[in-house]
Amino acid sequence: MFTKSAYSEDLSASYTMLSKQLDALLTGETNTIANLSNASALLNQFYDQINWVGFYLIDEGELVLGPFQGLPACVRIPLSRGVCGKVASLEETIIVPDVHAFPGHIACDAATQSEIVLPILKDGQLLGVLDIDSPMINRFTEQDGKGLELFVQVLVKHL
Structure with missing residues (x-):
């Protein structure tokens, strides 16, 4: 786990290792909800000083709460609102x-x-967003x- 003060020149290597752990964890599983759940749990363990990590998924033109770690969250976010909506709009x-x-x-x-x-x-289609607070x-x-971004690239292989 990393606190801001513990960042080092080796942070890139830590993210590479995290992405390899994700790949190993998800290999062989095809259920999207299970894979997103394990991805959010892995990120929750990796980071220090966060209070929420999870996914919002595109559903009928808006973002809908997916698997997460943290306090209960907003369930639906229009693509025109908030940071998540902006990221979804801009990709x-x-x-x-x-x-x-x-x-x-x-x-x-x-x-x-x-x-x-x-x-x-x-494949060029927006599935949702990863949000960490x-x-x-x-x-x-x-x-x-x-x-x-590397973590998400690995995740997408399993969705």
Whole structure:
């Protein structure tokens, strides 16, 4: 597990190892819900200083809550709202150092201070987003973004 102060030059290697662990964990399983559940659990164990990690999946033109670790969350998010909706619309990773400065942020958990959200794309089609929240301001870095993009690439092979 990594705290912001424990980041090292070897963070890239840690994300590579995490992605290999995910691949091994999901190999042979074809159930999407089971695979997303294990992926969220693995990320919850990997990170320190987070308060929510999980998935929102596209369903009839909006994001609907999928497997997650953390407090109960918003169930439906329009593609026009919040960080998750913006990521789904743009299909690119967004790191939000301070959620209170993000226009239209949806506060599912008042403790959340920063957030990283990544699109999940398979064969050019948006399946949903990976959302990770932290009770710390400025918790996520560009290195986290790149490492999580690798994680999502591996995940998509199993969806």
